[in-house]
Amino acid sequence: MVEMQQDENIPAKRKRKTEMAGVGCLIQTIGFVSLFFFPIGTFLGVILLIYGSMKSTYFTCSNCGNRLSDKNVKICSTCKASFS
Numbered sequence: 001m002v003e004m005q006q007d008e009n010i011p012a013k014r015k016r017k018t019e020m021a022g023v024g025c026l027i028q029t030i031g032f033v034s035l036f037f038f039p040i041g042t043f044l045g046v047i048l049l050i051y052g053s054m055k056s057t058y059f060t061c062s063n064c065g066n067r068l069s070d071k072n073v074k075i076c077s078t079c080k081a082s083f084s
């Protein structure tokens, strides 16, 4: 039996994931500590907290589980699945 290789239109979805450990978490921790150093630290802390949560959120391909470099990626670079 020959299996047909499907290269296009594999239905897949971007899965949103949050990283608990890593750079994003570290940035958020620093941001939180900075909040106590009023006023510059507070201002900086808010920015770091937002930036940290952006960094700790990433998307993966539901088909192969590959981590996507961008949430706007249309086609998975690993399994060529297209995201709707």
Ligand SMILES: [Zn+2]
Residues within 6 Å of the ligand: 061, 062, 063, 064, 065, 066, 076, 077, 078, 079, 080, 081
């Ligand atoms: Zn994939």
